[in-house]
Amino acid sequence: MSITLDMLRQGIAALFLLGGLVFFVGSAIGMLRLPDFYTRVHASGNSETLGCMLSFIGLIIYEGLTLTSLKMVFVFLIVFLANPIGSHILGKAAYKSGHPVWTLASKDAPKVLSGQPQGSSANEPMGSLPAKEGN
């Protein structure tokens, strides 16, 4: 049995897909391990950039230079442009509503109970939300 060019291409595509998988799995692990909302947003960033990019490169190599791969490039570009906007809106909403930022200094502080007012929580090491005009 000899190795044909087709098999070589499929092998390279599989390597790229596996590389993407590493970042997707890393993203999932981060999502489970990280302590608070803001840090978990970072974990999703892992899958949306390199994970997505490597997977799409793998699929494009598998597909070859066709119109379908061009459409994959479009999908990839839309993911690239739209995903950070989603992350930003989530982070901004949490920040505006006074969600405390977890830091190393607040690691051993008692957990905030849901009914407790935000101002009195020991879990808010950044002082408070900077009072800003407008926006």
Added chain:
Amino acid sequence: MFKEEQNVVGSPLLHKSCLFLLLFAFWMALAGRTETKFIVYGLLTSAVTVWITYPLMLVPNKAGDKRYYVLGISVFKLLNYSVWLLWQLILANIDVLLATTGQVMAIDPKVVRFYFKAENPMASIVLADSITLTPGTVTINVTDDGLFEIHALTPGAASGVLDGSMQKKVAWLFDEPLQFAVAEEEVPA
């Protein structure tokens, strides 16, 4: 119609032609057929889309005396910036992957702040979007005064945002002078 195109930076006709060609190329790529019917439909659709969306793609500056076209970026500079951003993404991705999957999580989450001002509002948008796209940093707030508040996951991500390399690159992308300053750390309560 005349009023809509006043104070626009650059030539509206050039913007519209480029947008039309881009949309038509997109149509042809999606259609994948070259019969006359599809080409005529594509030309008509692109023309109507340009007519409707061009006024929406002009963003005013802070003073309100100029309006910038959203896609008015040099293609060469955009390509250069994209390649540079991709390389930064790869580095940051590996950094975050190692930090979150190691035996002991090497994270130090905090909020860092800096000032970045630009005449073109798209510069702030591109900077905020690029920072969020980079793993390990998320823009959580941008004020009207140009104060950016960034949540950084690792110490490397925080110093990467504050060293000003991305700000310099974005200012270069939009032909603007670099107006960048690190805001002093807020004292923890």
